[in-house]
Amino acid sequence: MQQDTLIIGGKEFTSRFFLGTGKFSLEKTKETIESGEVEMVTLALRRANLGGGGNILDYIPKTVTLLPNTSGARDAKEAVRIARLARELGCGDFVKIEVINDTKYLMPDNAETIKATEILAKEGFVVLPYISPDLIAARALRDAGAAAIMPLGAPIGSNKGLLTRDFVRMLIEEIDLPIVVDAGIGRPSQACEAMEMGAAAVLANTAVATAKDVVAMARAFKLAVQAGRTAYLAGLGRVLEYTGEASSPLTGFLQD
Amino acid sequence: MKLNGENRPLEEPVSLLAYLTALGCDPGKVAVEQNGQIVPKAQFASVVLKDTDELEVVSFVGGG
Numbered sequence: 360m361q362q363d364t365l366i367i368g369g370k371e372f373t374s375r376f377f378l379g380t381g382k383f384s385l386e387k388t389k390e391t392i393e394s395g396e397v398e399m400v401t402l403a404l405r406r407a408n409l410g411g412g413g414n415i416l417d418y419i420p421k422t423v424t425l426l427p428n429t430s431g432a433r434d435a436k437e438a439v440r441i442a443r444l445a446r447e448l449g450c451g452d453f454v455k456i457e458v459i460n461d462t463k464y465l466m467p468d469n470a471e472t473i474k475a476t477e478i479l480a481k482e483g484f485v486v487l488p489y490i491s492p493d494l495i496a497a498r499a500l501r502d503a504g505a506a507a508i509m510p511l512g513a514p515i516g517s518n519k520g521l522l523t524r525d526f527v528r529m530l531i532e533e534i535d536l537p538i539v540v541d542a543g544i545g546r547p548s549q550a551c552e553a554m555e556m557g558a559a560a561v562l563a564n565t566a567v568a569t570a571k572d573v574v575a576m577a578r579a580f581k582l583a584v585q586a587g588r589t590a591y592l593a594g595l596g597r598v599l600e601y602t603g604e605a606s607s608p609l610t611g612f613l614q615d
Numbered sequence: 616m617k618l619n620g621e622n623r624p625l626e627e628p629v630s631l632l633a634y635l636t637a638l639g640c641d642p643g644k645v646a647v648e649q650n651g652q653i654v655p656k657a658q659f660a661s662v663v664l665k666d667t668d669e670l671e672v673v674s675f676v677g678g679g
Contacts, residue, residue: 379677379678379679380677380678380679381677381678381679382677382679383677385677388677401678401679402675402676402677402678403675403676403677403678403679404646404673404674404675404676404678405673405674405676406619406620406671406672406673407619407640407645407672407673407674408674409618409619409638409639409640409672410639411639411640414641414644414674414675415675415676415677416644416675425675427675428678428679430678430679443653444646444648444653444671444673445646445675447646447647447653447655447656448644448645448646448674448675449643449656450675515679516679542679562679564679565679
């Protein structure tokens with residue numbers, strides 16, 4: 360059987376479970392990445408803590424692809440600035456565009472995200488924009504040169520699950536780019552559902568970081584993502600709306 | 616001089632590389648903006664800081 364790989368920005372991934380590294384203790388980060396067999400992690404860029412202290416890069420295996428986010432950006436201009444600075448750190452060209460100016464629900468600003476994507480894709484970045492799932496915005500992002508689209512399942516950090524399933528499904532059906540469900544996924548079963556629908560990958564952070572046993576939860580997510588992917592490739596069985604259908608033969612009954 | 620938004624008077628001109636090292640900061644793990652312009656890593660040793668500079672020194676942290 361041909362190996363099922365995901366290609367983004369010319370890089371091949373065998374794992375379809377991406378991990379956000381926020382809210383973890385540095386000590387747990389490496390073990391969690393390994394337990395989830397994660398090959399891509401997000402990071403944030405902040406003013407350096409000049410008093411020293413550990414650097415997260417020391418806790419991420421070198422084989423893992425880094426996906427810096429532009430968190431903290433309130434418009435396209437700030438996102439572009441953060442992306443350029445992140446690239447200077449010498450860890451590759453991948454960037455997750457995240458533009459948020461809504462302080463209550465933390466919903467991303469799709470219009471500003473499109474502007475930032477246009478600029479950064481032209482500068483050679485591998486751009487993964489984080490959006491509210493909207494087909495029209497996703498088409499604009501594809502045309503702007505996005506390498507993948509990251510629609511949210513529910514508000515960031517909410518663990519509420521795949522509330523946007525019908526809208527994510529539109530992107531999966533209509534956009535010929537990897538669709539990576541990001542944000543809001545709270546349980547492995549929800550990650551599995553996204554993968555069954557045909558998502559290319561799932562990113563989780565809070566769901567793992569706020570679990571009682573983060574290392575075990577990363578493994579649970581890995582297994583759920585694998586199960587969902589396998590089910591998608593297998594092709595789900597059909598659904599009957601209004602009737603039942605016997606699974607056992609309707610002949611040879613032990614009665615006349 | 617301003618460093619990450621805080622006033623840090625500079626006694627005498629010093630190279631960016633020397634300044635970062637004196638701060639106890641690994642120059643390999645930070646990116647720097649001087650007055651809004653990115654300073655490429657290859658220029659850390661040759662760029663000289665002045666007391667009028669505004670410096671941003673950033674690094675990666677955990678994030679989603």
